[in-house]
Amino acid sequence: MTMTTTRPVQDSRAGRWVARHRFIAFVALAYAISWSLWLGAAAGGGQAFFLLGGLGPMAAAAIVTAVSGGSLIAWIRPVWRWRVPARWWAYALGLPALLYVVATLVLQGLGFPVDWSLGIERLPDYLGTLVFVLFLGGAMEEPGWRGFGLAVLQERYSPLRATIVLGLVWGVWHVPIYGPAGFVVPWVLAVFYTLLWNATHSVGLCILLHASFTPAQDHLLLMPRQDAYTAVLDTPDWVILGTYLAAAGVVVAMTRGRLGAGLPR
Template structure:
């Protein structure tokens, strides 16, 4: 049955293709809001549009959950999941810092000058940047990427393949903002998958997201150069390979547990999975 509004037809299509619907909505919402800023709108208006666009993945996920008849409250509940073993908090807060501080060691071996005198100021700057990124500079994406898309991808593919696909989706989403710089999320994504699979906590994924940007911006104590970029790439790739090897490609996923998709509002039930 249809109505003049066409809403039932829309819901049927979303239920039939929830993941595709989500990706199209996430890209559409974000890119539409970013377009004016990308093409020249600056100042406060441009900043507002850029910030609003970053909420696209979460808004898209909420819409798909709602239109599919799932529980929006259930989908958002992992944002409040803070009672997890302390080692996961250490991982979320400390891994990015450890990775980017280790870049300094690599660069020192390569003969680059490491400005250790910057470390004190970097620590203070790290805190402010962390709060901003976690709240409105990237952390707000997590209910979409991890809280919605990853579960569905892992229900169809191996954890490693699902992670690679999400990395591509996540990376290309950044394309209007960063150009070829979109490859960054494709390297980070394995660290998020392991944390999400082990804890089911969106809050910790937000914390991890918030920690990556300030660690990159403030804890690499060497002036920018192609050597720095290469060292960062090498450290991230090496760490990702180690994590994949240690988990034998499972990245914390346990097929014996309750289906992970249930954590995102029981969408698999209404989508017929």
């Protein structure tokens, strides 16, 4: 009897190229998958196409891992890494809310009509958005961005340089949704995710941070919506961006650019 053998995928020409250029292959696939599905949604495919587009980074990471000969189990395992020090749970859940408290205080100081009682009124919407993004936002993105992309970049680059590169890639990925300037905020926020990933190696906590930022952005600017969102790049937008930049600068300075690398876990 003749036994037929199959070459490992990574031994093919394409597999060898992917193994040498894992990050480039990951980015190309993530963009191709997500943007084509979002284009389909815009062309009439509906909400299902839009939601499926969010799977692009995770699908790309899985494909590149498999094609390059990596372990899918080892790649996905950090999603379930929840046993980390309590301070990092507090960081993932509380940092976005804290940043919006600061932004709201600045706006109040500038004379904007801040109403702190809106925090209680918007709490149900905040929690609902958090749960939604926990399962259908960050859960689809973070196994790709942090669990694969950041991990691969930090094999070669410093944490800060890897964050700058990944943050830009992550930001540009959002452009079809948020418009030409939609890359800016994710690019800045990437600093906070790198610190969390390096300190915990928990994709699960990165998902939680992602799920905390979205409802904070949607619900925790404590002003009447007709005053808070009057135009694109109005004063509240600049205050929020300035708060993000200042906080990211503090994190970089306090960690001396290491962004959590080398911390005991």
